[in-house]
Amino acid sequence: MQFKKRFSYPYIAWSVLFVIAPLTIMLLYAFGVLGGEGITLDNFKTFFQPAYLKIFAKSLLMAAICTALCLVVSYPAAYYISRLNGRKRNILFTLIIVPTWMNALLRTYSWMTLLAKNGIINNFLTLFGLAQMNLLYNNGAVFIGMVYNYLPFMLYPIYSTLIKTPRIYEKASMDLGANRLTTFFKITLPLSAPGIITGIAMVFIPSVCMFVIPDLLGGAQQMYMGKLIQHQFFQKGDWGFGSALAVILTIVILTIMYFINKYDADSLKGENMQ
Amino acid sequence: MKKKIAVILIISIIFCSLSACASSKQTLYVYNFGNYVDPVINDMFEEEFNCRVVYETYDSNEELYMKLKNGNSTYDVIFPSEFMLERLIEEGFVAELDLDKIPNITNLVPELLNRDFDPGNKYSLPYYWGTIGLLYNKNVVSEEEASTWGILWDERLSGQILMYDSLRDTFAVALKYLGYSMNTTDINQLNEAEQLLIEQKPLTLAWGCDVLADMLVAEEAAIGVVFSGDAVNAMMQNDNLAYSLPKEGYNLWIDTVCITESSSNKDLAHEYLNFLCRDDISMLNTLSYKYTSANINVLNELKSTQEWANTIAYYPTYEIIQNGERVKHLGDFVDKYAEAWERLMSY
Numbered sequence: 001m002q003f004k005k006r007f008s009y010p011y012i013a014w015s016v017l018f019v020i021a022p023l024t025i026m027l028l029y030a031f032g033v034l035g036g037e038g039i040t041l042d043n044f045k046t047f048f049q050p051a052y053l054k055i056f057a058k059s060l061l062m063a064a065i066c067t068a069l070c071l072v073v074s075y076p077a078a079y080y081i082s083r084l085n086g087r088k089r090n091i092l093f094t095l096i097i098v099p100t101w102m103n104a105l106l107r108t109y110s111w112m113t114l115l116a117k118n119g120i121i122n123n124f125l126t127l128f129g130l131a132q133m134n135l136l137y138n139n140g141a142v143f144i145g146m147v148y149n150y151l152p153f154m155l156y157p158i159y160s161t162l163i164k165t166p167r168i169y170e171k172a173s174m175d176l177g178a179n180r181l182t183t184f185f186k187i188t189l190p191l192s193a194p195g196i197i198t199g200i201a202m203v204f205i206p207s208v209c210m211f212v213i214p215d216l217l218g219g220a221q222q223m224y225m226g227k228l229i230q231h232q233f234f235q236k237g238d239w240g241f242g243s244a245l246a247v248i249l250t251i252v253i254l255t256i257m258y259f260i261n262k263y264d265a266d267s268l269k270g271e272n273m274q
Numbered sequence: 275m276k277k278k279i280a281v282i283l284i285i286s287i288i289f290c291s292l293s294a295c296a297s298s299k300q301t302l303y304v305y306n307f308g309n310y311v312d313p314v315i316n317d318m319f320e321e322e323f324n325c326r327v328v329y330e331t332y333d334s335n336e337e338l339y340m341k342l343k344n345g346n347s348t349y350d351v352i353f354p355s356e357f358m359l360e361r362l363i364e365e366g367f368v369a370e371l372d373l374d375k376i377p378n379i380t381n382l383v384p385e386l387l388n389r390d391f392d393p394g395n396k397y398s399l400p401y402y403w404g405t406i407g408l409l410y411n412k413n414v415v416s417e418e419e420a421s422t423w424g425i426l427w428d429e430r431l432s433g434q435i436l437m438y439d440s441l442r443d444t445f446a447v448a449l450k451y452l453g454y455s456m457n458t459t460d461i462n463q464l465n466e467a468e469q470l471l472i473e474q475k476p477l478t479l480a481w482g483c484d485v486l487a488d489m490l491v492a493e494e495a496a497i498g499v500v501f502s503g504d505a506v507n508a509m510m511q512n513d514n515l516a517y518s519l520p521k522e523g524y525n526l527w528i529d530t531v532c533i534t535e536s537s538s539n540k541d542l543a544h545e546y547l548n549f550l551c552r553d554d555i556s557m558l559n560t561l562s563y564k565y566t567s568a569n570i571n572v573l574n575e576l577k578s579t580q581e582w583a584n585t586i587a588y589y590p591t592y593e594i595i596q597n598g599e600r601v602k603h604l605g606d607f608v609d610k611y612a613e614a615w616e617r618l619m620s621y
Contacts, residue, residue, distance in 0.1 A: 221478060
């Protein structure tokens with residue numbers, strides 16, 4: 001036991017240095033201990049202004065839509081790939097992972113080239129006498145970019161739980177008279193819930209804070225949480241309020257994840273009892 | 275245990291000596307806007323002065339300020355715009371220049387020296403300068419229409435308008451259109467400008483900085499607020515584009531170069547400033563980015579050889595210099611701008 005513990009030292013050192021210490025500093029700034037005049041809640045009070053609440057709500061909404069779209073696109077794909085035999089499966093899976101080897105910013109720029117007014121898609125449309133469309137600099141473009149960017153992070157965890165689930169459960173369900181639809185909803189879907197939860201966490205959390213893609217594909221006319229926080233640090237120099245925003249965001253995300261996890265645990269228990 | 279310590283010691287000695295080898299040359303840390311010094315110039319400087327130049331870039335004056343204020347920055351040479359220079363001088367971040375060490379100062383445009391933000395050039399030298407105006411597509415917008423900022427609120431151009439995305443510069447457009455100073459500290463005037471910008475939002479295609487000129491070149495949009503240097507570059511790439519300075523007034527900006535108070539190598543930094551003012555280096559630099567040089571010899575030579583150098587975008591006339599307003603440091607009132615900006619961005 002003692003021996004094993006020693007192996008965790010690097011990780012403990014790492015997390016103290018790069019997780020716990022920065023979080024503590026952030027909290028100290030948020031409560032005015034650092035850079036302020038003693039302990040205060042003013043930074044948190046500032047948050048309750050219409051402009052900030054609106055930006056916050058917009059960020060959550062954008063992240064929620066993006067996560068939902070990712071889930072809807074990924075699940076069938078992950079399901080399909082997991083049912084294929086060895087070689088095909090590996091090829092398809094690799095195809096999904098390969099784009100993540102490329103820089104995300106670069107991939108976003110290529111979407112700009114595709115969607116621009118005189119871009120590839122519009123050129124193609126006009127070639128066939130169709131009207132040019134405004135594809136870039138709107139919410140649609142933002143969602144395309146975000147979903148494209150985060151898709152592998154949703155697909156991979158779902159895929160890996162699906163592939164680990166013994167197929168024998170589904171067979172048993174069918175043998176007992178359930179049709180394929182019932183089997184899917186009663187057996188496959190609940191068993192893949194941990195993968196879905198992980199996927200949601202991996203997509204939702206970064207997309208709440210995302211600001212590069214909305215800036216590039218949405219035309220930078222809106223501010224989301226990530227940019228608002230950056231604005232506090234780099235434009236206003238208000239580290240206290242910037243930290244408070246980050247703390248609020250962390251708490252909200254943790255709360256949401258807690259409820260999702262809880263729901264997942266409950267639903268699994270329920271399934272087991274049946 | 276002793277063995278371990280010995281090993282660690284040996285390793286650290288090796289590393290120290292390695293890094294000592296690498297730093298036997300003097301190093302100059304330069305912090306600048308993106309696309310503002312041609313990298314070739316840094317190479318030339320390295321060779322001529324047998325030193326190393328570490329070149330880093332920032333996106334906005336505010337970013338520069340925060341870096342200086344919060345980091346134990348090692349930067350020697352920085353390039354603040356005039357309003358940020360005022361603030362940096364006020365807060366003691368920049369060092370006084372020894373003008374005897376910069377003989378090439380005689381090459382600089384006299385009108386740009388001894389300005390109100392730095393009388394006697396105690397702290398800074400002008401680097402690039404120019405205006406912020408409208409870059410427009412002549413096929414869509416007429417010269418007449420482009421003579422007022424109001425064109426940016428024209429419903430006819432809905433979805434074809436590009437707005438500059440930078441706190442002070444964005445508000446400057448609205449404030450000027452309303453007939454106010456771009457340095458107003460009247461909260462009512464600022465609120466009016468904010469309201470005007472909120473009204474404009476549905477009409478704009480996108481907000482941005484450097485990308486706007488490229489978008490106009492690609493004819494993605496019809497009109498945009500653009501820095502003069504970017505406008506020159508854009509007009510050279512697309513003949514349909516033209517540049518105008520609206521009659522309500524515009525921003526005349528002067529970016530400066532100066533040495534930080536914390537610089538540990540002020541002599542080399544002076545050499546760098548002097549190097550940048552040299553005719554051949556100024557020429558190389560202005561040809562790379564098409565921003566207006568502060569070097570009078572370069573301007574005169576370009577004016578006689580290059581057609582584009584005769585445009586108001588590249589070479590503002592004397593009247594243009596006189597009539598432009600510059601952005602000033604507003605002290606704490608700038609927070610009011612920042613808050614208005616956040617409200618604007620929440621729409």
